[in-house]
Amino acid sequence: MSKKRENTAFICEQCGATVKPVTNGSYRNHCPYCLYSKHLDDKPGDRKSACQGLMMPIDIVYNPKKGYQIVHQCVSCGHIRRNLVATNTIQDDHIFTFLNSRKTHTKQ
Numbered sequence: 001m002s003k004k005r006e007n008t009a010f011i012c013e014q015c016g017a018t019v020k021p022v023t024n025g026s027y028r029n030h031c032p033y034c035l036y037s038k039h040l041d042d043k044p045g046d047r048k049s050a051c052q053g054l055m056m057p058i059d060i061v062y063n064p065k066k067g068y069q070i071v072h073q074c075v076s077c078g079h080i081r082r083n084l085v086a087t088n089t090i091q092d093d094h095i096f097t098f099l100n101s102r103k104t105h106t107k108q
């Protein structure tokens, strides 16, 4: 009962946006605009990492059980982690902006 997941507002260190807590029952761990995250956890949600590096979005993948996930890579230590895309909340993730900016040529 005392375990509270992290869901607080913060200022994005990459683009400076004010990121509000999600309202869909999950928790916010990345910026909805530039999709950057921060290396705060050793294990998801524990906030125990000493790294504190910015985590850059490098890909978006689809998991049949969990849905779309953003693949983040820490710019300081190279750690890779997946985070669920935030949807149905007050600030939906701008994943299409990200996908378009990647200019992949997988399909026309």
Ligand SMILES: [Zn+2]
Pocket (backbone or CB within 6 Å): 012, 013, 014, 015, 016, 017, 031, 032, 033, 034, 035, 036
């Ligand atoms: Zn941002």
Ligand SMILES: [Zn+2]
Pocket (backbone or CB within 6 Å): 039, 051, 052, 053, 074, 075, 076, 077, 078, 079
């Ligand atoms: Zn790191």
